[in-house]
Amino acid sequence: MEVQRIHQVTPLAGPRRVTKDTTLNGYNIPKDTTVLMSMWSVHYDKEHWGDPEVFRPERHLDDDGKLIIDEWFLPFGLGEWKSNRFPLAKSLTASNLYD
Numbered sequence: 001m002e003v004q005r006i007h008q009v010t011p012l013a014g015p016r017r018v019t020k021d022t023t024l025n026g027y028n029i030p031k032d033t034t035v036l037m038s039m040w041s042v043h044y045d046k047e048h049w050g051d052p053e054v055f056r057p058e059r060h061l062d063d064d065g066k067l068i069i070d071e072w073f074l075p076f077g078l079g080e081w082k083s084n085r086f087p088l089a090k091s092l093t094a095s096n097l098y099d
Contacts, residue, residue: 001067002057004075005043013037013077039074048072 015034022029029035044052049059049072060068 001060001073001075002055005049005052005073006055008039008043009076011039013039013074037077039077042072042074045072 013036015036018029018031018033018035021031043049046052060070060073062068
């Protein structure tokens with residue numbers, strides 16, 4: 001997971017359409033505007049990760065060694081996979097780490 005955080009599969013999440021007029025950080029974004037999200041800015045956010053430039057695989061584990069599901073970890077962008085496929089990925093990762 002840490003490798004995917006540091007080296008994203010894609011630099012940008014796929015295009016999304018704003019569903020209602022929105023203000024974000026003082027910018028007005030009209031409804032139906034197409035927006036892209038920088039995956040790098042999410043995975044290297046110092047306020048969230050603390051030391052994002054440091055490779056620390058343990059940041060994804062709790063004190064008992066169990067996987068932490070972090071909403072800021074978006075290796076494949078946003079969308080349907082996040083809710084439908086992440087449990088499968090978690091299961092496969094755990095089985096490969098501990099078998």
